[in-house]
Amino acid sequence: MTDALTTAERDTLIAPLLANGWTMVNGRDAIQKTYVFGNFVAAFGFMTQAAIWAEKLNHHPEWSNVYKTVDVTLITHDCDGLSVLDAKLGAKMDALAKG
Amino acid sequence: MTDALTTAERDTLIAPLLANGWTMVNGRDAIQKTYVFGNFVAAFGFMTQAAIWAEKLNHHPEWSNVYKTVDVTLITHDCDGLSVLDAKLGAKMDALAKG
Numbered sequence: 001m002t003d004a005l006t007t008a009e010r011d012t013l014i015a016p017l018l019a020n021g022w023t024m025v026n027g028r029d030a031i032q033k034t035y036v037f038g039n040f041v042a043a044f045g046f047m048t049q050a051a052i053w054a055e056k057l058n059h060h061p062e063w064s065n066v067y068k069t070v071d072v073t074l075i076t077h078d079c080d081g082l083s084v085l086d087a088k089l090g091a092k093m094d095a096l097a098k099g
Numbered sequence: 100m101t102d103a104l105t106t107a108e109r110d111t112l113i114a115p116l117l118a119n120g121w122t123m124v125n126g127r128d129a130i131q132k133t134y135v136f137g138n139f140v141a142a143f144g145f146m147t148q149a150a151i152w153a154e155k156l157n158h159h160p161e162w163s164n165v166y167k168t169v170d171v172t173l174i175t176h177d178c179d180g181l182s183v184l185d186a187k188l189g190a191k192m193d194a195l196a197k198g
Contacts, residue, residue, distance in 0.1 A: 060165070060166050
């Protein structure tokens with residue numbers, strides 16, 4: 001069981017993501033970001049790297065891809081809200097997208 | 100420019116997909132299928148193989164993934180409808196999903 005973040009933890013862990021292009025999802029305690037790459041190979045290359053990290057963390061995104069665009073939603077189904085795993089995976093994805 | 104399929108071509112190329120789990124999308128001349136695998140690694144492994152084929156065909160899916168489930172929509176944006184490329188990629192995805 002993964003605990004939902006406390007308010008204090010959100011200030012530390014989620015606020016930096018919200019300052020970096022992530023937004024809260026309407027009606028869900030989840031965060032969303034849209035990445036746009038140069039082409040499909042770059043977009044799917046990002047997904048492949050993120051997929052390996054997701055499996056390592058045992059925490060998987062809800063995501064979609066259309067050509068060079070990747071939409072990611074992060075939430076922890078265990079606690080039906082944001083946990084430390086979403087903060088970790090979100091920060092990792094941002095790092096991978098920078099290359 | 101890729102031409103939309105004729106009615107006769109649909110009977111030959113799209114009908115077999117519709118008989119194999121693909122369905123027409125409401126309000127779009129597009130086909131959709133949901134694949135369910137054993138786990139995330141299997142689901143993303145399928146996506147990785149399909150991504151390489153998509154790039155080879157220069158024809159890319161609209162798709163999403165949540166853990167072991169992959170939702171695929173195929174349409175040819177050039178003709179805003181189904182073309183031979185959708186038939187090819189759909190059949191290839193079915194073959195890849197079988198392993």
